[in-house]
Amino acid sequence: xxxxxxxxxxxxxxxxxxxxRPFSDxxxxxxxxxxxxxxxxDRLREMGVVRGFTLDLDRSLLRSGVPVLLxxxxxxxxxxxxxxxxxxxxxVEHVFRTADGRVTATATVPQTEVTELxxxxxxxxxxxGYEVRLVADSEWSPGLGTAEFAPECAECGNTVDEEGxxxxxxxxxxxxxxxxxxxxxxxRYESLKEGA
Amino acid sequence: xxxxxxxxxxxxxxxxxxxxRPFSDxxxxxxxxxxxxxxxxDRLREMGVVRGFTLDLDRSLLRSGVPVLLxxxxxxxxxxxxxxxxxxxxxVEHVFRTADGRVTATATVPQTEVTELxxxxxxxxxxxGYEVRLVADSEWSPGLGTAEFAPECAECGNTVDEEGxxxxxxxxxxxxxxxxxxxxxxxRYESLKEGA
DNA sequence: CCTGAAAACAACAGTAA
DNA sequence: TTACTGTTGTTTTCAGG
Numbered sequence: 201x202x203x204x205x206x207x208x209x210x211x212x213x214x215x216x217x218x219x220x221r222p223f224s225d226x227x228x229x230x231x232x233x234x235x236x237x238x239x240x241x242d243r244l245r246e247m248g249v250v251r252g253f254t255l256d257l258d259r260s261l262l263r264s265g266v267p268v269l270l271x272x273x274x275x276x277x278x279x280x281x282x283x284x285x286x287x288x289x290x291x292v293e294h295v296f297r298t299a300d301g302r303v304t305a306t307a308t309v310p311q312t313e314v315t316e317l318x319x320x321x322x323x324x325x326x327x328x329g330y331e332v333r334l335v336a337d338s339e340w341s342p343g344l345g346t347a348e349f350a351p352e353c354a355e356c357g358n359t360v361d362e363e364g365x366x367x368x369x370x371x372x373x374x375x376x377x378x379x380x381x382x383x384x385x386x387x388r389y390e391s392l393k394e395g396a
Numbered sequence: 397x398x399x400x401x402x403x404x405x406x407x408x409x410x411x412x413x414x415x416x417r418p419f420s421d422x423x424x425x426x427x428x429x430x431x432x433x434x435x436x437x438d439r440l441r442e443m444g445v446v447r448g449f450t451l452d453l454d455r456s457l458l459r460s461g462v463p464v465l466l467x468x469x470x471x472x473x474x475x476x477x478x479x480x481x482x483x484x485x486x487x488v489e490h491v492f493r494t495a496d497g498r499v500t501a502t503a504t505v506p507q508t509e510v511t512e513l514x515x516x517x518x519x520x521x522x523x524x525g526y527e528v529r530l531v532a533d534s535e536w537s538p539g540l541g542t543a544e545f546a547p548e549c550a551e552c553g554n555t556v557d558e559e560g561x562x563x564x565x566x567x568x569x570x571x572x573x574x575x576x577x578x579x580x581x582x583x584r585y586e587s588l589k590e591g592a
Numbered sequence: 593c594c595t596g597a598a599a600a601c602a603a604c605a606g607t608a609a
Numbered sequence: 610t611t612a613c614t615g616t617t618g619t620t621t622t623c624a625g626g
Contacts, residue, residue, distance in 0.1 A: 204458075212451065219415050219449040224620055234621070236593055251454050253415040254538055255408065256447040262400075262543035269494050279532075287535045294490070294536055296502060298465050298529035304500065306492060308541065333494035336475075339483045340490055342450055345504065347458035375457075398610095418601060432612050434602070594626080601620065608613075 203349040203362055204249070207232065211240055212250065216342050219253040247366075248373045249349060260337060265291070265308045267335035270318075272303045278326035279303055285322040292317075306335065355381035399545040399558055400445070403428065407436055408446070412538050415449040443562075444569050445545065456533060461487070461504045463531035466514075468499045474522035475499055481518040488513075502531065551577035 204212075210230050214221060223241070224234040232240075244250040259267065274282045283297045292307040309317055314332045318324070351360045354374040365376045369389055376382035400408075406426050410417060419437070420430040428436075440446040455463070470478045479493045488503040505513055510528045514520070547556050550570040561572045565585055572578035 212453070216451050216453070217448075219451050222620060233594060235595090235623085238621070239593080247457070248454050249457050251452040252413075254450060254452045255412050255415050256450045257408070257412070257538070257540075258444050258447050259543075261443070261445050261545060261547045262540075264541040264543040269492055269500060283533070283535070287537060290539060290541060292537065293539065294534065296465055296534045297532045299532050300529055302529060304465060333496055333498060336493045336495050337479070338490065338492045339479070341483060341488060342453070343486055343489065344453075344458075345461070345486065347455075349457060351457045420601060429613055430602075431604085431614090435611075595624105597622100597624085599620105599622075602618090604615105604617080606614090606616105609611085 204244075204347070208240060208244060209344060209347065211237060212244065213344050215241070215250075215253075216344060246373070247349070248351075256340065256342075259293075259308070265310045267306065267308050267338070268314055269333040269335050270303075270305045270307060270314065270330060271333070272305070272318075272322075272330040273328040274301050274303055275326050275328050276301065282322055282326050285326075289317060289321045306338070351375035353377035353381050355385040400543070404436060404440060405540060405543065407433060408440065409540050411437070411446075411449075412540060442569070443545070444547075452536065452538070455489075455504070461506045463502065463504050463534070464510055465529040465531050466499075466501045466503060466510065466526060467529070468501070468514075468518075468526040469524040470497050470499055471522050471524050472497065478518055478522050481522075485513060485517040502534070547571040549573040549577050551581040 207230050211226060214226050214229060222234075223237040227234045227237045230237070241250065245252075270286075272282055272286075279297050279301045282303045283295050286292050286303065286305045286307075287295045289307070291309050292305050294306045296304045298304065307314075307317060318327070318330070351364075352358070353360050353364070353376050355376055358377045360375045360377045363378065365379060365382045367374050367376065367382055367386065369386070374385065376385065403426050407422060410422050410425060418430075419433045423430040423433045426433070437446065441448075466482075468478055468482075475493050475497045478499045479491050482488050482499065482501045482503075483491045485503070487505050488501050490502045492500045494500065503510075503513060514523070514526070547560075548554070549556050549560070549572050551572055554573045556571045556573050559574070561575060561578045563570050563572065563578060563582065565582070570581065572581065
């Protein structure tokens with residue numbers, strides 16, 4: 201399995217700054233041909249590193265309600281359930297789940313109808329307590345740093361290095377640290393699918 | 397001053413889902429010609445609603461350190477200073493300032509060297525206290541809802557409606573609720589500039 | 593990963609509503 | 610001011626090496 205090289209990182213950095221920049225332009229910048237850049241971008245999308253091309257919007261200019269920051273302390277083991285419930289809500293933009301079982305989310309709600317948002321989307325039995333703060337402003341600086349490509353093994357959770365494997369199952373990409381983790385996962389996946 | 401109509405919203409929605417989608421394609425979707433879409437996108441950028449075209453990256457696949465969530469309680473009146481200091485740091489991706497004087501930020505730091513990040517970028521005299529949480533996972537669902545274009549008046553802070561004005565000063569766009577707010581602001585701006 | 597050709601696209605001008 | 614048509618130069622994509 202191949203990771204990211206410096207050229208990949210440079211391409212990502214350039215597209216992060218302007219995703220509509222012509223590949224031919226980027227090609228010149230990184231010393232490649234346009235088709236080569238196109239191929240690399242395709243690969244990055246397949247790898248799942250690049251999820252898509254999108255816009256950076258200034259939401260402070262758009263009024264569709266009141267922007268709020270939600271801090272929810274989930275009941276033990278229910279943080280991922282709360283995260284999923286929130287992520288499914290239209291009004292919610294960001295969801296961060298932290299290791300201490302808290303879910304922090306940003307949303308824009310009609311008035312201060314946050315209670316309603318929680319009520320309709322989140323099972324309140326999952327929630328230990330929560331706080332709501334009004335967002336005054338927010339910034340986003342998409343950067344890359346010296347990022348390495350290092351997914352987690354879908355089977356054992358270890359970091360996957362260059363020796364790892366990649367498998368696409370029903371359109372989703374999974375990474376594995378070794379062949380045995382891969383076959384174990386695929387086997388389990390197949391039998392679960394058969395049962396369903 | 398013109399706001400956003402349904403066509404603008406539809407264009408933004410389509411570009412949000414795929415910012416590399418050809419304008420000709422979008423044109424067909426919204427029932428306009430390609431140059432008309434191009435004009436509208438230019439206008440949206442001028443208005444500041446669209447800040448730019450970028451990528452949606454899956455940072456969980458990229459290891460460049462430990463992702464953390466920072467919660468900083470700023471000293472009274474120092475929240476914007478803390479926000480600016482953090483936003484300027486390379487490792488910081490999101491910064492949310494809430495009305496209660498708290499700054500919540502996400503960052504990816506080499507190890508758990510968060511203290512260093514705060515030390516080098518933020519004036520500790522501005523900070524009353526802070527907490528650090530390890531981010532387990534995060535999601536982003538860029539959506540638009542039924543957003544209205546409604547910036548704040550740069551002079552009085554009121555919401556600017558269709559009757560408002562727009563002025564570009566040294567490349568920055570400012571919105572005003574009325575002509576008198578505008579002239580007051582511009583006058584002050586000019587005299588400040590002259591003094592400097 | 594390259595080159596070269598064909599198709600698709602964006603940008604510009606001029607014009608009409 | 611906004612959008613349309615037609616033209617031009619780029620850009621993307623595809624084939625073959």
